[in-house]
Amino acid sequence: MSAPAVSLSGKTALITGAGGGIGRGMALALASAGANVTVAVRRKTTGDETAALIRAEGGSVLVVEADVAKPVDVRNAVDRTVAEFSGLDIVIHNANAGDSAHPVALEEVTDESWHSQARVTWDGALWLAQAAFAPLKRSSAGRFILLGSAFGLHGAGFNPVYAALKGGIKGFTKSLAREWGPFGITVNAIQPAAATEPAEVFFNQYPEVRAAFMRNFPLGRMGRPREDIGRAVVAICSDEFGFITAQSIQVDGGLYTAV
């Protein structure tokens, strides 16, 4: 492994939805910085793939099968992490229902389509916060990070359910940060724009959109899951970011600048 700019040696991180995309990128970046990493995934095969990449670089990793919509699964993932690595310092709720790239007309949104996403984005966030609260309090520098989206800021017409749920994550972040601040735990959200598999699926389906969208990035491109998003998360987890909490941080190459 190359020498990391920031060391998280001795820290332990748990990431949901780390079987691919941004979650995998963050897991690799955190492991590269020296953290023990628990990869919590719904399908173990995807977690094993992430774990193999981490181990190939000499990192320390645990794979736990967990549906974040089920409190018992989430608590099991936290408990196994604490048992394996003797603590938990960093928790990242990255899992989502994977529907962000599907256009939806607001007037056609059903209860079922709402629940299928909310159970992962919102319920998963709460179950994870509840399960992780005790070990994060014991950490000297607890970090709780949620994955938001620029959709939640600008209210994408593209997918209103995804926009609403990610907007809600912003409120969740601010209130939990105020509640957990006295315990020394920071709570932040990141709003990434990354070239992930779902993004590629979308751009392959709507190729005319790709070039126009890329022009919206001052840096001229979407982020790379590990190098751009992962490293930013490593920074947030470092001591240098210990006084930053309750923030929704754009990690998007300058895509959304209206804040």
Next chain:
Amino acid sequence: MSAANPSPQVRESKVAFVVASGANVGSRLGRGLARAGSRVAVLEDAPAGESADAADGADIIERYPTSFASRAEVQRAFDAAAADLGSPQLVLVSALPSSLFVPTDSDRLTANEWTSAVQGAAKISLYCLQAAHSYMVKSGGGTIVCVGPSFALVGAARLLGLSTVLEAQRALVKSAARQWGRHGIRAHWIAVGVGTNYSALQEVPLPNGPELGPPPPPLGHVPDFEQDVAGIAEFLASSAGRGLTGTSLVADGGDWMVP
């Protein structure tokens, strides 16, 4: 031009539906709109007899007991009101379950409290938007305004669910504005200072504004549903507001002055 003699552009006769949860909220908003010349239907889940000031304004607003449990029930209430008053040009939504206003440690929230109250509240906003759309898309447009307590913009400890719902509502409104603008439908969100507007929050230790010293807002008073918020909604729905959509307006007397 004085406030007592508003612009003819703003004072336009219209049909307005106020969708409200809990006693008095609908009455105050409804009276404010009715006294400005609108024909007003208040769709509320509090039976008229339970509303402390239900009698005040009974001559100028029509009440429709409403269940918010499903999209069909919300639609039925809209249909009943529209049958009496006609298609709405303004729909004002302030429908938040009282259970969300009870401060609770996040680690003590039960699964039922979270899913029923938080997801239920978010879906009420969704149902109201969808019902409003069903009329406005046929009548050539209209204005939808959702209203919530302003603390959601800054977060509050132990009000995790309410914060989450309100920021979700705000994003959902923006999505509605993006999707339905081509139909002449405009959508906005108003953050209202707590003051006497939300009696359930008056004893809750909410974050003060960022200014040093005593916290009263620069205007010296917190805007009131009837006197102030109804007027803002009326302006947004008027021809004077035709260039605005997807906005978040903060009616807190100048407390936070959000960026």
